[in-house]
Amino acid sequence: PLTIHYYQLLYSGQLGFHLKAVFQNHPNLFGITLDDSNADESYSVFDHPTARIFVRDTPYPYTPDQLFQKLLAGVQLPAPGAHLSGTQRTLMLTSQQIDDYQQSPPFSVQFPVDSFSNQVPVFFWWLVITVLGLLTYPLIFSVFRVLSDRGYLFSKTLGLLITAYLAWLLAALRWLPFSHISLLLVVSGLLLGGLAAFFFQRGAIVAFLSQHWRRILLSEVLFSLAYLLFVGIRALNPDLWHLYLGGEKPMELAFLNAILRSPYSPPLDPWFAGGYINYYYYGYYVIASLIKLTGIIPTTAFNLAIPTLFGLTFGGAVVIVYSLSRSIPVALLGGYFTAFIGNFNGLTQLKGQLLALLNHVPLPAFDYWQSSRVIPFTINEFPFWSFLFADLHPHVIDLPISILMLGMIATLLLSQGEERWIFPASCERLAIYLLAAFVFGTIACINPWDMPVYALLLTAGLVVQRVMQKRQESRMELWVALGFRLITALALVGLGYLFYLPFYLSYQQLYVNGPGLVGQGTSQGDYLTVFGLWIFLALSFFLTELYRKWVVQRKIGGMFASWHAAGYIAICAIIVSILLLFGIKLLLAAILLLGITLLVRLLRERLTVLKQVGGSGSNTIQALYSGGGLLDQGQAYVYLLLIVGIGIGLGIEVVYIRDFLDGGSFARMNTVFKFSMQLWLLMALGGALVVQRLWYILRGVVRQAWMVTLAVLLLVCSIFLVEGVPARIHDHQSWVDFQQPAGNATYTPTLDGFAFVRAWYPGDAEAIAWLNAHVAGSPVILEAAAPISYQWYNRVSVFTGLPDVVGWSDHVGEQRYSDQPINRITDVGTIYSTTDAGQALELLHYYHVHYIYIGQLERDLYAAQAPARFDKFERMVGSTLRVAYRSNSVTIYEVVV
Secondary structure: OEEEEOOOEEEEEEOOEOHHHHHHHOOOHHHEEEEOOOOOOOOEEEEEOOEEEEEOOOOOOOOHHHHHHHHHOOOOOOOOOOOOOOOOOOOEOOHHHHHHOOOOOOHHHHOOOOOHHHHOHHHHHHHHHHHHHHHHHHHHOOOOOOOOOOOHHHHHHHHHHHHHHHHHHHHHOOOOOOOHHHHHHHHHHHHHHHHHHHHHHHHHHHHHHHHHHHHHHHHHHHHHHHHHHHHHHHHHOOOOOOOOOOOOHHHHHHHHHHHHHOOOOOOEOOOOOOEEOOOOOHHHHHHHHHHHHHOOOHHHHHHHHHHHHHHHHHHHHHHHHHHHHOOHHHHHHHHHHHHOOOOOHHHHHHHHHHHHHHOOOOOOOOOHHHHHOOOOOOOOOOHHHHHHHOOOOHHHHOHHHHHHHHHHHHHHHHHHHOOOOOOOHHHHHHHHHHHHHHHHHHHHHHOHHHHHHHHHHHHHHHHHHHHHHOOOOOHHHHHHHHHHHHHHHHHHHHHHHHHOHHHHHHOOOOOOOOEEEOOOOOOHHHHHHHHHHHHHHHHHHHHHHHHHHHHHHHOOOOOOOOHHHHHHHHHHHHHHHHHHHOOHHHHHHHHHHHHHHHHHHHHHHOOOHHHHHOOOOOHHHHHHHOOOHHHHHHHHHHHHHHHHHHHHHHHHHHEEEOOOOOOOOOOOHHHHHHHHHHHHHHHHHHHHHHHHHHHHHOOHHHHHHHHHHHHHHHHHHOHHHHHHHHHHHOHHHHHHHHOOOOOOOOOOOOOOOOHHHHHHOHHHHHHHHHHHHHOOOOOEEEOOOOOOOOOOOOHHHHHHOOOEOOOOHHHHHHHOOOOOOHHHHHHHHHHHHOOOHHHHHHHHHHOOEEEEEEOHHHHHHHOOOOHHHHHHHHHHEOOOEEEEEEEOOEEEEEEOO
């Protein structure tokens, strides 16, 4: 129960919501008690769409909507000015920039419906990605020489990244506008570079392809099948919004369309007219580059981007694991772990379904959403869930790039054992370092949450590599070498920052105030539900390695062949149970300490697996864990993945990043959300290699028991794959059942993400299509301001990319200073609601509005009780306005004076 003190805030009604009266009539509503015994009249005013909020101390780092929600939630508001981080920037475009941004042609010109690419979008999209990969492959052939396909799969990701980067850099430096022509010029440069690289390596490339063409073909087939699989899933539910499961696709599509309308960078903000996007938008620039290059309609391309990211993530994981294991089943398991598998929540839901079946009651539908909200007040997405829900978030765009970075780190670790160089060794090492810096900088720019993880992994990889190179040298030489290696890592991180300096010169980080300590951590049950499989694999691996070293030290033969094994397992089970009773953090700390200790021992003693096991293994294990350079680097790579993964799992239980959610129940939501995604990738790759490792080490009953346990856990984690996909696809039909469409909603399968607009909002669909066909540049539009996010507001800016006066208030508030969006929501309401044409025109001029959009939503929100409010626009026609469009309940006025 919460008491809202009347001297702290006061609500007076707007749009019929009188909160005080509600409290008086319903005193137990929300469990909140109103206390007005110490009322005070000294307030500052915040206008929320449904209430006017009076607060004593200002300013606060929240939009009115956020403030409203936080006050209801009983959040302690921060002190004035606490929202600022770093040097302040205006976050606004200059008048010259705004003029320059009027150069882009209408979408009908950029993306002609009758073009070949829009007739066969699935094929043409795939073809362009394949061509970019082929052009890039010779450039990286020598860099990824230790990988099984010499980087063929990663050339697709890098081809897209290099193309987008060069086009972005030209636009950011204002040397060349971001356009189809600029992208063709970049691709032409990539072609010349690829041909030159092929010429110098033609002998090595031809020899490799003639010997290993099957690997290349397999990489292509794996990517293409994964791509087509998700094309099919998206085609069965292509909607880019949903009535009550809307997600953030509207914001992401608005950003994409705004970038496509922006000839230069930073791109215009579609949800804050006159400003630029103050968000880590670069991932959308990568996707927008492919959209502009292919000419595919953005609402279709959005649904092709998700399958592409999925295919690159899955394929990259398979390549990394195969390069280390030389086993196709293990490699496919690595891809499955990375891109397909879910958590244990599916078992909980399946249990409920089975109980319902036994009790002869209707089976509850599988709730795929529940599987991503296991830990209270956090988000627990995993890669497959993110791909399935298909929000084009930065963390989703970054998944294949993160896999690429893990491939780079594996290359850095494994390459020092190679002796044959195509180019001079120093040149190839320099190329590896430059590429690693570029990929790292891309990750930091697309999704800054991933940056600390890969900075740590990159540094650790360089250090481990150097230790192995210098392990026969004196300690002094080793410490000097490590010092230089740390400097190298710092230089690579700094170079990655410099690659994207134009982005950072305009970007303003807001509402991030350093780390905070977690008060209430995760319960053991919830934590194991989300991460139980990875803890099982890491613990099994570390305990087995510990036992092997204990056996070797005491010269006890026969791995797990005597009663020692049973006693060891029993003791470990007791210790783990005791640790778990004291909380998940203690168990994670013990696993982390054990892993670090074993890694240090590996680096010190240069252990050889086959000698320890006492028998001969397969060529696979010999390649990975036999003597020589590949042994220790490969094994160290597995250790690094598991140690950093467990470290992340422990870290999110100890500290969190204090962002705009700080002070409430959801304070650590983003920390758990963003970092646990990286935990998943690390543990997935490391876990697949652990399975192979333990398969060859364990013997007899122990191996059988362990494999049966693993099989059961995999089946449990696969429940989401079986039930979650149909449940997600059914969202389209659930919308049909809940709200009868105005038109035909049986348009699936299709990749047209705009089809739902034609079905449910035909008037808006026709008007938006007209705007995209006729409006060039980026004139400001006016449409209904959203009183609540995730609803059918700002739909015009979403599907056109035209800058709106203000978008979803809480999302805008997270990206801008607290005082910027406050008045805009009120002013939008004033323009629509006032009967004073002069007042409306003054505000229209103030926000440089060029088009006024009046659809059914505007009528319902602003003129349902007083239709005459909109009469002023008709009276202004001929003097200050003209009717630009009128059809099917939608009128668009153009401001001419």
